Amino acid sequence: MTENLFIQFASTGVQSLTPYQPGKPIEELEREYGVENAIKLASNENSLGPSPLALKAMDYILKGVSRYPDGSGFLLKSALSSHLGVNPEYITLGNGSSDLLDFIARIFISESYEVLYSQYCFALYPLLTKIQSAQGREIPAKNFGHDLTAMAAAISDRTRLIYIANPNNPTGTWLSHNELESFLDSIPKHVFVVLDEAYYEYVDEENYPRSINWLNRYHNLLITRTFSKVYGLAGLRIGYGLSHPDLADLMNRVRPPFNVNNLALAAALTGLEDQEHIQRSLKVNREGMKQLVEAFTQLGLAYIPSVGNFITVDMGRPARVVYESLLRKGVIVRPIANYGLPNHLRITVGTREENTFFIQSVRQVLEAI
Numbered sequence: 001m002t003e004n005l006f007i008q009f010a011s012t013g014v015q016s017l018t019p020y021q022p023g024k025p026i027e028e029l030e031r032e033y034g035v036e037n038a039i040k041l042a043s044n045e046n047s048l049g050p051s052p053l054a055l056k057a058m059d060y061i062l063k064g065v066s067r068y069p070d071g072s073g074f075l076l077k078s079a080l081s082s083h084l085g086v087n088p089e090y091i092t093l094g095n096g097s098s099d100l101l102d103f104i105a106r107i108f109i110s111e112s113y114e115v116l117y118s119q120y121c122f123a124l125y126p127l128l129t130k131i132q133s134a135q136g137r138e139i140p141a142k143n144f145g146h147d148l149t150a151m152a153a154a155i156s157d158r159t160r161l162i163y164i165a166n167p168n169n170p171t172g173t174w175l176s177h178n179e180l181e182s183f184l185d186s187i188p189k190h191v192f193v194v195l196d197e198a199y200y201e202y203v204d205e206e207n208y209p210r211s212i213n214w215l216n217r218y219h220n221l222l223i224t225r226t227f228s229k230v231y232g233l234a235g236l237r238i239g240y241g242l243s244h245p246d247l248a249d250l251m252n253r254v255r256p257p258f259n260v261n262n263l264a265l266a267a268a269l270t271g272l273e274d275q276e277h278i279q280r281s282l283k284v285n286r287e288g289m290k291q292l293v294e295a296f297t298q299l300g301l302a303y304i305p306s307v308g309n310f311i312t313v314d315m316g317r318p319a320r321v322v323y324e325s326l327l328r329k330g331v332i333v334r335p336i337a338n339y340g341l342p343n344h345l346r347i348t349v350g351t352r353e354e355n356t357f358f359i360q361s362v363r364q365v366l367e368a369i
């Protein structure tokens, strides 16, 4: 590609950016490779889709799209408030939880500040840091997860923001209540901590943080959650932040007034009410995770134990080749060389049928190598 005509006029942070690489859409694969019935286990979406009730709600609301949405998200915030036991003034709605990750960066960081995140962190954290022309510091991981001791030790007067995903994507590692609590205790007042809980519904661990209890104790904490994963609404773009009301107030100042659309509001509200669908989805995930782990063990592939709806597996060779061969069979998974893991693939847990097709395909690909 030739040099971008306008790059010299962009901010120093933007000059250092490369575009985010999303998972390949199914339609694109079918078009490019001429395969049919392709499956996508690449973007940690819910294979069951959204609640049927959410689909119905959207159908009903469709005629209303000529109107601007409720910019305050009153109904959804009330529902979240009673579902979570948090006052509505603690809640900020986002166009996906990515929106919240962006708002907090825009509020607190600029050229003279530092942002901390872990090695193997979610790709958006360094990206948002660069957009603000701030200094990102990647702290080496411990067992593929966050090294909180090293992160706390790296804090300086210039540090303003720390991004932590729990569980982490793409590694699926997690931090316990006590580990995170000691970490939060050690954080100075001028540093804000984002606790990204995009996959919290999936975690079935007794010592997983009850992070909402921290909101009244740590006023520099932002918890982010999403309807993109277990709620199956990734395409609608809706998520939320939980924080001290003064932090929520700042986020509402930078938030575009109609950042969450009518359909997303209605689907999230109805989705929240259908907890049976969530339980079904969690069951499919538990069984699917077991199926994948057993297959990896049989195939002699090392994997990183994951508490999310995805698992990262070491192919023992450059994973690009396996990824390409899987594409030709109609299976989309996620290469994560851009995360510094060139031999690993990240697989989203699918339905039993999808997992079976994936496992068969990997077996064939490995036998052919």
Ligand SMILES: *Cc1c(COP(=O)(O)O)cnc(C)c1O
Pocket (backbone or CB within 6 Å): 044, 095, 096, 097, 098, 099, 122, 165, 168, 169, 196, 198, 225, 226, 227, 228, 229, 234, 237, 238, 239
């Ligand atoms: C998927 C994901 C998100 C969610 O992004 P949305 O904007 O809510 O779709 C946030 N953080 C992590 C770590 C994720 O994997």
